[in-house]
Amino acid sequence: MSLSKQLLILISALFLIIFSVNFVLSVNNIRSYLEGESQIHAQDTATSLGLSLSPYMVDTQDPVLETMMKAIFDRGYYKEIKLVDVTGQSLVTLRNDKTFASVPQWFIDFVPMQTARADSEISSGWSISGTISVTINPGYAYFKLYEQVKTSFYYSLMVFAASIVLLLLVLQITLSSLKRIGVMAETISTGHFDMIKRLPWTTEVRKVALSMNVMSKKLERVIQNLNKKLENIGKKLQLDELTGLSKKSSFELRLKEVQSSHEEAFVFMIKIDALTSLVKELGPDTIDQFIKDFAEILKSKTSVDSSVDIDAYRFFGSEFVLLMRGATVDQSERLARSLSTSFTELGEQYNKKDIAHIGVAAFDPFSPKNNILLAANEAYEQAQLIGANSYYLRKGKDRAKDMAEWKELVFDIVDNDDFKVSYVSTTENLQTADVLMQDAFSEALDKNGDVLSIGTFVSIAEKFVKIVDLDKGVVSRVIDHIKENNIANQIAINLSSRTVKSSDFRGWLTVLLNQNQAVAGQLVFSLSAYAVNKEIGVYKEFIHFIRKHNAKVLIKRFETQSMLPQAVKELKPDYIRLARDLGNGIAQDVEKREFIKTMLEIGELLDIQVLAENIQADEDIACLTKMGVLGASR
CATH class of the missing domain: 3.20.20.450 (EAL domain)
Structure with missing residues (x-):
């Protein structure tokens, strides 16, 4: 259940409790007031009517008695007015059992009222000649009480409805900030670190929003730092520590790119044949420097022709590879010739006439990726038979299936x-x-x-x-x-x-x-x-x-x-x-x-x-x- 519904139910329940208690007290007070008023009215009527009838009680059969009683009875809300003589014999009885259809029976049963009754003795000279009894009709009191209750209820209902509308508006304004915070938390969980720019005016909610902003900033920085760390470590893992060239896994990835683009490419398989003999003749530091010098030659060739894309890789030990993309056969042959010359010059620095051979194979995008390496290795073996620091270019054969x-x-x-x-x-x-x-x-x-x-x-x-x-x-x-x-x-x-x-x-x-x-x-x-x-x-x-x-x-x-x-x-x-x-x-x-x-x-x-x-x-x-x-x- 949402917070707005919970608050709405809570406040409505409190309103209902307060209204119920107040309503019950109000009904009881009105009922008590009406009962008191009825009792006073009955007593006043009995007293005044007794005084009025006193001169005529000499003759109990005098029609004036009934006439005067009817005059009073017809002007008031009486249930019964009764005149009896000193012996208790009824002389005149007037009765009215009128009820009000607008007052439901359940209301009468739920709010019982005492019927007001008053008696007054009538004197003739120094002796009592009779008694007048006045009983008020409770229907009129019920009618007034019911009308009052209805009016109070409808006004209270109107106030309650207005309060609910006002409450909803206030809750909408207050809880909209909490909704923004909830949406922000969801976006943070999906990796998007938004900020709440319009801060809520409610103090407690404002503090929560500020805390969420701080947390969002910190998490964003954590993610950014982890990404940078991951990227840096990833780059180090992909590069050969000694030469700085990319490793074999990078070559395989690049080869997939070439395969998917169906572009022309050549693979240069380059192996340092003289490395074993150099290790026996030179120290570790010199060997490392030799390999670095060799790698620098490969790096320098990656930027000799802006019309082609050349990448250099070190697979392991003495084995290196160049991937030449978007090149023609003539361009690949020129590169192989240039490499051969550079290797000869490097060999002279270390007193080695023959240091490496180059095998070049054209890439077939419809053949398995391992085939190109096999073809380049076969070309390398052919280059060994040609001469010192030589190369061999193996052009693409016709496919087995057209x-x-x-x-x-x-x-x-x-x-x-x-x-x-x-x-x-x-x-x-x-x-x-x-x-x-x-x-x-x-x-x-x-x-x-x-x-x-x-x-x-x-x-x-x-x-x-x-x-x-x-x-x-x-x-x-x-x-x-x-x-x-x-x-x-x-x-x-x-x-x-x-x-x-x-x-x-x-x-x-x-x-x-x-x-x-x-x-x-x-x-x-x-x-x-x-x-x-x-x-x-x-x-x-x-x-x-x-x-x-x-x-x-x-x-x-x-x-x-x-x-x-x-x-x-x-x-x-x-x-x-x-x-x-x-x-x-x-x-x-x-x-x-x-x-x-x-x-x-x-x-x-x-x-x-x-x-x-x-x-x-x-x-x-x-x-x-x-x-x-x-x-x-x-």
Whole structure:
């Protein structure tokens, strides 16, 4: 019950109590007054009538007696006037039992009144000649009392109604401030830290509003500090400590971006062949300086041509990679030649003629991402056979299937629902050891019965706008699987960017979820952090749409390289699944522990659960469990 209703009921009850007591006292006072007045009136009438009849009592049969009594009786509110002689014999009796129809019987029964009666002796000379009795008709008193009660009641009701209206206005003004404070508390819980600018005039409520403003500011600063801390730690985790180059995980993320954009790209696989011999000849500090000098060469090449985008990465040890986007074959060859020259110059400084080789491979957006690294490694091996600090450029081969064949295959599989959905990557609830979630994974076969690369299949489906139908089929299969097998855990379903933006998919999903409300809460729609970060507004609206229909949302592969921490506050998904590199090795890595600890603090403030992915070591699982991570897959 709202506070306004409680106050209204309380004040109304107090008013009713006070009114009832006052009303009862008022009725009793009026009744007592009317009874007293009736008694006085009866006595006065009896006395005056006795004096008037005294001269005529000599003859008790004198008609004047009755005439005079009728004259008085007709002018007053009398029930009975009776004249008796000295022996008690009735001489004249006048009676009027008139009642008032406007006075209900229940009122008469509820408020009984004493009938006023008075007697007066009549003297003739020195002797008593008779007695006159006057009884007042109580109907008139009841009529006056009832009219008075009605008037008092209606006026009191009018005052009560006016008081209620005034009370409602006052409560509306006073409680509107409390409502603003309540709305503010709700917005704070969703990660939006608003302020109450128009402070209420009520002293106590004003203090509460000021306290809420202070709390909102402090929480906002806490969130901002945690986001900055998370971002800084994330950047450090993504960079190689010695060279300052990005790590392999950043390369994989960038490669996904290239794959989704279908742009031309080249991967340069660069390995320092002379590192083993240099370690034997030089000290640790000199080796570190050599690797730094080598990395500086790669950094310098990232800005030589403004028409292309070049990023440098250190995978591990002596292995480095360059990713060249939006380049032609000629531009990639010029870069490889320039690197070869620079490596020769660096080798001369350390008395080494041959220090590194370069393998270059063209990127095929319709092939699995691991294929490009294999191709670049093969090119590197070819470069070793050519000569010192040489390079080898491996141009893209013809695809095994041409685009027309791929298109026909994808359309045939999707239109005929000729694909399989399996359930993999079981996420265990680390706090209860129960199964928390599984991932729905699509598989398809070509005409020869060979398993197709799902990455290539999805890429082709997205290119030819068939991905929405594929995602619809997967969602339907998952719902049927849950219902037919009485699945209790949640199931994560990957959605493409095109599906997320499809109004047709949303309309279809609305109908499907409304028909399957019993299992809607078990559906977790999985969105890539990289894709979400590109179109925050679109995904924010989609997440709101999904949660409105009681399903859940997971943002996967989260790291500060793929998504800024501030976006988490704006999106507020149900789950965040950290990139797999952040969870593996956490037991031995202080910075990773600090990153996840900060992420857990943000999740607790924003009511977001944190998950880990593909954790290998038992000690890492134990560490994540102790830290409070909800679940992890292995």
